[in-house]
Amino acid sequence: MIRFVTGNEGKVREAREYLPAEVEQVDYDYAEVQSDDLETIVRRGAREAYEELGADGGVLVDDTGLFVEALSGFPGPYSAYVDDTLGIERVWELVENEENRKAAFRTVMAYYDGEDVATFEGAVRGRIVAPRGDGGFGYDPIFEYDGETFAEMSTDEKNAISHRGRALEKFADWLAERE
Numbered sequence: 001m002i003r004f005v006t007g008n009e010g011k012v013r014e015a016r017e018y019l020p021a022e023v024e025q026v027d028y029d030y031a032e033v034q035s036d037d038l039e040t041i042v043r044r045g046a047r048e049a050y051e052e053l054g055a056d057g058g059v060l061v062d063d064t065g066l067f068v069e070a071l072s073g074f075p076g077p078y079s080a081y082v083d084d085t086l087g088i089e090r091v092w093e094l095v096e097n098e099e100n101r102k103a104a105f106r107t108v109m110a111y112y113d114g115e116d117v118a119t120f121e122g123a124v125r126g127r128i129v130a131p132r133g134d135g136g137f138g139y140d141p142i143f144e145y146d147g148e149t150f151a152e153m154s155t156d157e158k159n160a161i162s163h164r165g166r167a168l169e170k171f172a173d174w175l176a177e178r179e
Helices: 009-018 038-053 079-085 088-095 155-161 163-178
Strands: 002-005 023-026 058-068 102-112 117-128 143-145
Touching: 002 009, 002 038, 009 023, 009 163, 038 058, 038 102, 038 117, 058 079, 058 088, 058 163, 079 088, 088 117, 102 163, 117 163, 155 163
Parallel strands: 002 023, 002 058
Antiparallel strands: 058 102, 102 117, 117 143
């Protein structure tokens, strides 16, 4: 069994589509170390969650960020905080007059089973555009991939190319190699 440490049921549903093992959602709020590096954040979070939750199966944690080239990678690991405090419209305003609006969503996942921490990264490249679309959440209305924003895509379309899905696919391959 894999305990996915998240309060987001959507992430758990996506994980269950990729992973061959049973996935249990655990809503535990580990202390998120402040770092510019997603891997540092999830490695620490996975260890803390495992120590707090006990040795009843491995734990999986993830962190995601939107990295905008014209803003030197900002908001990156601080994406949730920036969304909560400034909102996506302000991020769009910061970028709208930039020639380079390239961006990437990156997810890093860490799995810890009490022995080793293994990490898996997934990314999807796109560009920042004026908000459009009614679906999704967070930065989805301003992140365009192949002509459509994530907010204009169905959940299935978005999940088929998602950064989290790409990380989960690597994790699933790693699990299969261990069996």
